[in-house]
Amino acid sequence: MKDTSLNIFDLPLEECSRKPLTGFFRNGCCDTGPEDVGCHTVCAVMTEEFLLFSRRMGNDLITPRPEYDFPGLKAGDRWCLCALRWKEAYDAGCAPYIIPEATHKAALRYIDIDILIQFALKNNTLDTNG
Numbered sequence: 001m002k003d004t005s006l007n008i009f010d011l012p013l014e015e016c017s018r019k020p021l022t023g024f025f026r027n028g029c030c031d032t033g034p035e036d037v038g039c040h041t042v043c044a045v046m047t048e049e050f051l052l053f054s055r056r057m058g059n060d061l062i063t064p065r066p067e068y069d070f071p072g073l074k075a076g077d078r079w080c081l082c083a084l085r086w087k088e089a090y091d092a093g094c095a096p097y098i099i100p101e102a103t104h105k106a107a108l109r110y111i112d113i114d115i116l117i118q119f120a121l122k123n124n125t126l127d128t129n130g
Helices: 048-055 085-089 103-107 111-118
Strands: 040-045 079-084
Touching: 040 085, 040 103, 048 085, 079 085, 079 111, 103 111
Parallel strands: none
Antiparallel strands: 040 079
8 A cells, every 4th residue: 555645745745737647657646656766746837938948958848749648738737847857947047836735745855845835836826925
């Protein structure tokens, strides 16, 4: 039996997206495990700026890849990103907002919680209450 996955607040991990279906395990959640070497743990809300950045960095998330059952992403889609890719985008000034309740606590190995909270969306709006 699988242990309950926890988010960055040490609460049960919430779903990130089923449309498109995301997660390393394609279960809608940013779960992780030893086989997830990319640590796909950050539930991010895609922006055009981030998608273009990711493509420039060699990871095209825009183009559909039917052979992998990947529909391609567009601005507004939620997707479980690799923690290091999100951090790379943050360092470049184009990190997308995140859903903290759906971001796995394993992301904290790579990204400071205060930075993630700065980029938190709550109820699909920027959380300005800190």
